Amino acid sequence: MAVMRMGYVHARVTDLAEAKNHYANTLGLYETLAEDGKVYYKAWDEWDHHSVVLEEGGVGVVKFGFKVEYESDIDLIEKKAQDFGLTVERMSKGENPEVSDGIRFIAPSEHVFEVYHGQTLIGTEVGTHNPDAFPRHLVGVGVPARDHALILAEDVRTMENMFGAVFDFFPTERVQTDLEDKDAHFIASWMTANNQIHQIAVLEGPQAKFHHFAFKLGDWTEVGRAGDIFAMDDVPIDIGPTRHGITRGQTIYFFDPSGNRNEVFAGGYPAYRDRPINKWTPDQIAKGTFYHARELNERFTSVYT
Incomplete structure (x- = not known):
């Protein structure tokens, strides 16, 4: 198996301060980075650096990221995308903070998809050594993922x-x-x-x-x-x-x-x-x-x- 899961959703918001209140205080996401009009979030039971990116300036989706199991999977998916008739470009490490190199293409739906193999490991909020069932101090809904x-x-x-x-x-x-x-x-x-x-x-x-x-x-x-x-x-x-x-x-x-x-x-x-x-x-x-x-x-x- 190449693609393990959807790794992140990157969406636009009209007001970043209002959005931060919603996603952090109502849904209970954890902020992991804020820079250049963007804020990055993970949920308490997620281990990678982020799964949601919010960017100020409009509404709708900017792109989706899909994580693969092995670095070699990038080449395989690139070939499959080209065979399907898609135009693929290479993505350098760091273009997305804490995300590895990979590929990017525009799907037939005109959505932007990125494929990568690595993201900085932060760990879940309960850890992996004798972990508790959930964090003691959840905020708002406290969504796990x-x-x-x-x-x-x-x-x-x-x-x-x-x-x-x-x-x-x-x-x-x-x-x-x-x-x-x-x-x-x-x-x-x-x-x-x-x-x-x-x-x-x-x-x-x-x-x-x-x-x-x-x-x-x-x-x-x-x-x-x-x-x-x-x-x-x-x-x-x-x-x-x-x-x-x-x-x-x-x-x-x-x-x-x-x-x-x-x-x-x-x-x-x-x-x-x-x-x-x-x-x-x-x-x-x-x-x-x-x-x-x-x-x-x-x-x-x-x-x-």
Whole structure:
């Protein structure tokens, strides 16, 4: 396996001070570096230097970083990306603080993807020697890790093919116009390279747009507590607490002060390459998205950055 996981999300925010209050004090991320209008964060159970980068100046996503297991994987993925027809450039160590050299390319969706093999090891907040279950002094929600992201693209099938051919991802869930037709139109796809139910999802929509990125929680109780914290901090909630039919995850969607959508996500089921794909038809998207209410709100389908 080459790609182990999505390593970081780099997003834009309109006001860095407001964003820092949201991500540090409400979500409970730990600041690891601040420089040049950017701030870098990790969650308490993450060991690399950062998993979230915020940059002042607008909204939406700047780029995604994917971490591979070995330095030699960079060359393999570079060749696979070129074979897929993508233009690849080399990325030098230090272009991203505390991140190794690697490659960078623009996906068919017009999102920027970086691939790297190393990031400065900081360690989790509980360490690895006889660790406690969680840090004693969590702040806000106290999210343990960043989880996944959902992006938009005009051609979902091409994006699924790209993730498979270049990163060796496989789809776990998909919305398509026909369950049996191999040429069915793909409306959305959820993909991963490991046992996480999805690391990235792609929804049909405008190129280069960003729907949300998510933070991991443990269970329903933690999702409910997060909802209480959001109410205390006047965080605008999009929807939830509720459950997804697709992935079976428990969720709340909400907005940061700039209007970027976040999510807290718990549950799901383990992904395996030999497990059949869960396929959904367009008439069941509401059930798949919000399993309890089985209806979509206007914001969820029309607001993206």
